[in-house]
Amino acid sequence: MFLRNCWYVAGWLEDVASDAVVARTIIGDNIVLYRKSDGALVALQDRCCHRHAPLSLGRREGNDLRCMYHGLKFNPSGQCIEVPGQDRIPPKACVRSYPVAQAGAWIWVWMGDPARASEDLIPRGLVGPGQADWIYGQDAMAYEAFYELINDNLLDLSHLSYVHEKTLGRQSLQWGETRPAVTPIERGLRVERWLVDDRPPRHIGAPDDARFDRWTAYDYLAPGVFLLTSEYHSLGTAKASGMAKPSARPRHVNMTQQAVVPVTARRSIYYFTAGHRAEDTYDGRVPMQVAAVVNAFHEDRTMIEAQQRAIDASMPSPMVLTSADAAVSRFRRIMQALIEEEARAA
Ligand code: FES
Ligand SMILES: [Fe+2]
Incomplete structure (x- = not known):
């Protein structure tokens, strides 16, 4: 029903402040957005792989996101990197990550095959902050x-x-x-x-x-x-x-x-x-x-x-x-x- 291999607007640039963790639903997928320490955006599936709590109720820790239900921590590519109380990370402990970009006044998320994501497909001529015209x-x-x-x-x-x-x-x-x-x-x-x-x-x-x-x-x-x-x-x-x-x-x-x-x-x-x-x-x-x-x-x-x-x-x-x-x-x-x-x- 929906085209997946394209960029969708996920909000205004300022919707995701430096320490914010923001939930969005696009074409039925729940995603969570946050920024790394350097300001780069991250978009992950908004469902923890443990017991499926929303990661948007989680906490940003540096470049990573911790689920605030039982504490699993995920890196920006969606890989679980910490399980409180055990050393072993289950091999399947990860969530989907989505390509994300900023252009014009908007945040854009690629909802399809990440291998096909090209920023060349974001429309040209967008008006955004810092443009004098x-x-x-x-x-x-x-x-x-x-x-x-x-x-x-x-x-x-x-x-x-x-x-x-x-x-x-x-x-x-x-x-x-x-x-x-x-x-x-x-x-x-x-x-x-x-x-x-x-x-x-x-x-x-x-x-x-x-x-x-x-x-x-x-x-x-x-x-x-x-x-x-x-x-x-x-x-x-x-x-x-x-x-x-x-x-x-x-x-x-x-x-x-x-x-x-x-x-x-x-x-x-x-x-x-x-x-x-x-x-x-x-x-x-x-x-x-x-x-x-x-x-x-x-x-x-x-x-x-x-x-x-x-x-x-x-x-x-x-x-x-x-x-x-x-x-x-x-x-x-x-x-x-x-x-x-x-x-x-x-
Ligand atoms: S549901 Fe995320 S850590 Fe348990
Ligand atoms: Fe109209």
Whole structure:
């Protein structure tokens, strides 16, 4: 059901402080995260091999983690290195370890075959701490829904005209009535479109009656990573650009980067940043932008959780697709192909 051979976001960099021991569930696997003395992250199966207590109730000791039920100690590769009261370490005394990395604002864990883990498969262009180009805020939201429904939502932004009619959509029907260009890229899709002579969301800080030609482009990458920038250009830019990617310098640029992470088959977590180009800054814009997207993302969650309940309440039946579903269907096929390829290789 889930793709294993890929990197999943396990939280924000600061979620695992130097002495913290943190539990996470990703694609149904319980894992525990902590940092070694030098700050390097460790991800282990969150179940002691002795009597199956969670290691996330354990204690970090230097580079190692001690189970605080009966005291077995594990090193960062998951090998038991101490059994209180006996010299012999049983040969099977170990827990699974997972490759773990830091990139952008996030911690990433590879849930599949460690031999296939390559940091080259972590998306490029991530915004994170210490980057001078962007100013952003961040938040996360838990969902009672299968992650695929959240991917579908982000791959079809026609819903901005309806779900977000009074918030992000600002009562414009352009999201619903125009179609983006969808192009395949490595392990994902690029989705690009113009909104012509449209009202920007309030959080960009433009006057209330301002209108722009808006170029919105995002990459959507397996298993559910959404990297979007929106450029606000003067009216006429879309036409002057031949309705293609503009070369003109935008008046404002904002961005959001998001990760949809399956916890179980009916629970997900949604991490998101929202911000703007540093040169566009003025006091208070980022809190306003994060608050605006949180407000809008509650609208998504209300709809998607209700959609999940409606799906679960009835016998499976085919969905009737429209042209707005092009990216949704193509991304589902990309994920299916990756899952099938993984099954064949296993
Ligand atoms: S359950 Fe971990 S030491 Fe006993
Ligand atoms: Fe939405």
